[in-house]
Amino acid sequence: MDRVPVLKLGDILIVSIQIDLQDQSVLALQEDLADKVVQTGARGVIIDITAVEIIDSFIGRMLSTIASITRLLDAETVVVGMRPAVAITLVELGLSLGGVRTALNLEKGVALLNHLDGARLAVAPR
Amino acid sequence: MTSSGELPINGNGDVVLVRQEVRAAALEAGLSLVDQTKIVTAASELARNALVYAGGGRVRIEIVRNGVRAGLRLTFSDDGPGIPDIEQALVDGWTTGNGLGLGLSGSRRLVDEFDLRSAPGEGTLITVTKWAR
Numbered sequence: 001m002d003r004v005p006v007l008k009l010g011d012i013l014i015v016s017i018q019i020d021l022q023d024q025s026v027l028a029l030q031e032d033l034a035d036k037v038v039q040t041g042a043r044g045v046i047i048d049i050t051a052v053e054i055i056d057s058f059i060g061r062m063l064s065t066i067a068s069i070t071r072l073l074d075a076e077t078v079v080v081g082m083r084p085a086v087a088i089t090l091v092e093l094g095l096s097l098g099g100v101r102t103a104l105n106l107e108k109g110v111a112l113l114n115h116l117d118g119a120r121l122a123v124a125p126r
Numbered sequence: 127m128t129s130s131g132e133l134p135i136n137g138n139g140d141v142v143l144v145r146q147e148v149r150a151a152a153l154e155a156g157l158s159l160v161d162q163t164k165i166v167t168a169a170s171e172l173a174r175n176a177l178v179y180a181g182g183g184r185v186r187i188e189i190v191r192n193g194v195r196a197g198l199r200l201t202f203s204d205d206g207p208g209i210p211d212i213e214q215a216l217v218d219g220w221t222t223g224n225g226l227g228l229g230l231s232g233s234r235r236l237v238d239e240f241d242l243r244s245a246p247g248e249g250t251l252i253t254v255t256k257w258a259r
């Protein structure tokens with residue numbers, strides 16, 4: 001089974017999916033990310049799916065689950081780089097990716113995380 | 127019919143292979159990028175269903191013609207327990223597992239033709255076709 005690498009950049013974890021995801025790799029990624037968020041105290045996770053050609057119900061559910069898990073661990077997840085054909089197909093499949101934040105690209109994803117963090121700091125300084 | 131092949135679906139790795147073969151065939155059939163994406167997604171759902179609910183199966187991948195139009199036809203078959211109530215299985219959100227219950231209903235929306243034959247104890251046969259526009 002191929003494992004998707006998780007990179008750390010400042011207080012953001014970055015996952016760039018470059019392989020055709022097999023179900024086990026998806027489940028492993030979920031666990032790796034949860035561990036890494038706690039280990040590093042990351043405040044955000046970016047999942048870059050620029051290279052992902054399809055999202056089916058399994059992978060879609062995984063993205064929602066990862067977003068929920070990291071939120072419980074005090075980190076926001078942003079999915080970036082979704083291809084237009086993937087978005088069209090997801091909607092027709094019936095998947096809304098509830099609770100998953102998206103941004104068009106990595107740069108906008110980082111900006112979104114900074115913005116969210118700024119809003120959070122304004123409410124509860126830490 | 128101009129070309130065809132059959133692939134086994136016996137493990138998670140096979141689901142990935144099915145997606146790749148279907149993508150290549152969809153390109154060959156002249157489907158648009160969006161239509162390729164739709165039929166590959168449907169194939170991923172149906173292959174996983176065969177694996178999860180029937181313990182495995184197979185898919186035949188064919189490029190078909192209707193007059194001047196080319197299309198891609200996929201025939202998934204398995205010898206699993208079958209589906210007792212097909213209408214219910216095709217309802218959005220219906221699942222006997224822990225999925226979202228979108229595989230069958232969503233796949234039906236993603237293709238042009240969808241045919242499901244199944245009976246308890248007799249396995250499941252699903253044929254889907256997507257035509258080039």
Ligand SMILES: Nc1ncnc2c1ncn2[C@@H]1O[C@H](COP(=O)(O)OP(=O)(O)OP(=O)(O)O)[C@@H](O)[C@H]1O
Binds near residue numbers: 171
């Ligand atoms: N090949 C099959 N053999 C036997 N039962 C099947 C087969 N395919 C689907 N089913 C039944 O139909 C139900 C609905 O399938 P569907 O793919 O729509 O949803 P799911 O697999 O439960 O969830 P999802 O695909 O959204 O993750 C399944 O829960 C299962 O009971």
Ligand SMILES: [Mg+2]
Binds near residue numbers: 171174228229
């Ligand atoms: Mg399914």
